[in-house]
Amino acid sequence: MHMTKDEVNGLAKRRNCPRCDLDKTVGNALCRRCRAKLPPHMRLGIENIPSKDGGVVGSALRAAANYFNVHFASVRKFGGGKKR
Ligand SMILES: [Zn+2]
Known part of the structure; x- marks a missing residue:
């Protein structure tokens, strides 16, 4: 996963978090x-992503997404999320 410089700058300028929509x-x-x-x-x-290479930011975001999925999946399974 590689982000272009434009994508990195666009993400850096966003006012809300792409994961939870809180202000960032x-x-x-x-x-x-x-x-x-x-x-x-x-x-x-x-952090401070405009100073970083698109490959670094892209893989960092991907690693973060995996981390959230692995470490917080159990919270959803055991009552943290909506019941089906
Ligand atoms: Zn967030």
């Missing part, structure tokens, strides 16, 4: 709350 800081890929859930080494790739 310009320059970061995700909001403070989403970033706080990630381990520090994963957070680096999604």
Whole structure:
């Protein structure tokens, strides 16, 4: 997964988080709350993204998405989400 410079800049300028729609800081890929859930080494790739390469940001976002899926899937399964 590789993002172009335009995509990186577009994401950096967005005012809301692509994961949860909370307000986020310009320059970061995700909001403070989403970033706080990630381990520090994963957070680096999604902060101050205009200074980073599109490949770095793309793979960092992908790693973050995988992390959320793995670590928070159990919350959805055990009562955190809607019942089916
Ligand atoms: Zn968020």
